[in-house]
Amino acid sequence: MRVALAQLDIQFGDPDANYQQVEVAIQRAAEQTVDVIVLPEMWNTGYALTRLNVVADDDGQRTRQLLSKLARQFRVNIVGGSVAVARDGHYYNEMLVIDRHGQLVSQYDKVHRFGLMAEDRYITAGATENVFELDDVAAMGVICYDIRFPEWLRKQAAQGPRVIFVSAEWPTQRQMQWRLLLQARAIENQAFVVAVNRVGSDPDNQFGGQSLVIDPLGDLLAIGGAHPQLITATLDLAQVERVRGQIPVFEDRRPELY
Ligand SMILES: NC(=O)CCC(=O)C(=O)O
Numbered sequence: 001m002r003v004a005l006a007q008l009d010i011q012f013g014d015p016d017a018n019y020q021q022v023e024v025a026i027q028r029a030a031e032q033t034v035d036v037i038v039l040p041e042m043w044n045t046g047y048a049l050t051r052l053n054v055v056a057d058d059d060g061q062r063t064r065q066l067l068s069k070l071a072r073q074f075r076v077n078i079v080g081g082s083v084a085v086a087r088d089g090h091y092y093n094e095m096l097v098i099d100r101h102g103q104l105v106s107q108y109d110k111v112h113r114f115g116l117m118a119e120d121r122y123i124t125a126g127a128t129e130n131v132f133e134l135d136d137v138a139a140m141g142v143i144c145y146d147i148r149f150p151e152w153l154r155k156q157a158a159q160g161p162r163v164i165f166v167s168a169e170w171p172t173q174r175q176m177q178w179r180l181l182l183q184a185r186a187i188e189n190q191a192f193v194v195a196v197n198r199v200g201s202d203p204d205n206q207f208g209g210q211s212l213v214i215d216p217l218g219d220l221l222a223i224g225g226a227h228p229q230l231i232t233a234t235l236d237l238a239q240v241e242r243v244r245g246q247i248p249v250f251e252d253r254r255p256e257l258y
Contacts, residue, residue, distance in 0.1 A: 001137060001163065003036045004029035005211045005231040006081075007224045009200030010040065010169070013048030013055050019066060026067075029230055030074035036134060039081030040198040041144050041167045042093060047202055048084075049091075049122040056086040063096055064104060072102035077134045081167035081196065082110065082143050090124040095141050095167060097132055106132035106141065111152060114145040117169075117205070129156050137162060137237060144168040147181050147195075150188065157189035158250060162240040166195035172208035172226075179212065187218040190243045190250075192235045199228055216243040 006025040011017040022043060029037045044063065045055040057063050063083045071078050080096040093110040109126025113119035130141045140161040146152060147166060157164065164185060170178045178197065186193040192215060199209040211224035213233040222233040244250065 001036060001135070001235045001237055002034045003038060003194050003213065003233055003235060004032060004034040005038050005194065005196040005213070005222075005224065006040070007196060007209050007211045007229050007231060008040055008043060008198055009228045010043050010046045010198050010202075012046040012202045013051050015044045015055050015057070015062075018044050019062065023066065023070065025230065026070045026074065026076070026078065029232075030070075030076050032230070032232055034076065034232060036077045036079060036194075038079040038165055038194055038196045039167060040196050041082045041169045042084055043081045043198070044083040047117055047169060047204070049118055052084055052086065052091045052122060056084040056091050059087050060085040060094060060096060060107075064098075067096060067098045068102035068104070071098045071100055075100045079141055079165045079167070091122055092126065093119065093123050093143060094126075095130065095143055097130075097134070097141060099134060105134070106130055108141055108143070110143040110146060112145045112149055119145075131156050131159050131161055139163040139165060141165040141167070144170060147185055150185065153185055153189060157191055158253075161191060162237055163192045163194060163235065164189065166193060168195060168197045169205075169207055170197045171205040175208050175210055178210065182212055183214055183218045183220075186214040186216060188249070190216045190247075191240060192216060192237075194233075194235075197224070199226055216240050
């Protein structure tokens with residue numbers, strides 16, 4: 001599985017500019033013949049939470065239309081990062097996953113809201129899992145702060161995913177935690193982690209990129225810089241079985257004790 005991570009500088013509260021740059025990024029990634037393109041968190045608006053009534057995507061329609069069209073056009077799977085979505089009087093931080101045929105294969109609302117960036121005041125939390133298949137490969141997706149909750153990832157990883165996709169807007173001052181948390185999630189779940197962070201800044205935070213591709217042993221396959229860029233990597237999916245065969249943590253678990 002060849003993946004491309006679109007490490008973007010998201011324009012604060014400017015959906016038109018962001019939909020345009022995502023279209024360009026997907027075109028560029030598709031030119032590199034990848035299987036999956038991954039986008040960052042809240043890429044349509046950034047954390048413009050006080051203006052969600054104006055900038056959030058109504059029922060995710062604009063996002064679904066654009067990503068489905070591009071997925072079909074370039075025959076590429078898209079883990080659509082997350083976008084701010086307005087639905088039934090609530091706002092969600094929502095990941096849409098679209099397959100090569102343009103079909104929506106999963107829709108996930110961020111479960112853990114990050115209070116330090118005021119998400120708990122504006123965003124409604126999701127309550128459903130996000131396990132799906134792309135090209136017959138079991139995968140799962142979480143959003144940013146979710147990675148601090150290993151039990152949430154484990155619950156889903158135990159269902160078979162070999163790749164964990166992560167979309168984030170993770171500020172620079174906790175960059176070291178970003179890398180260590182992701183490496184830990186890869187090692188404990190013996191899965192690939194494909195994690196894309198944004199770059200640039202908003203009125204409250206700076207974002208340092210360092211998007212990561214990590215193998216099931218925790219080794220880094222690719223790491224982004226602090227500027228907008230496309231990062232690509234190839235995942236040898238058979239490595240998951242090799243690693244799980246050697247140290248069978250999923251079989252050795254004692255869930256009856258914890
Ligand atoms: N957007 C987020 O969820 C940020 C999470 C974060 O920065 C953290 O330290 O956790």
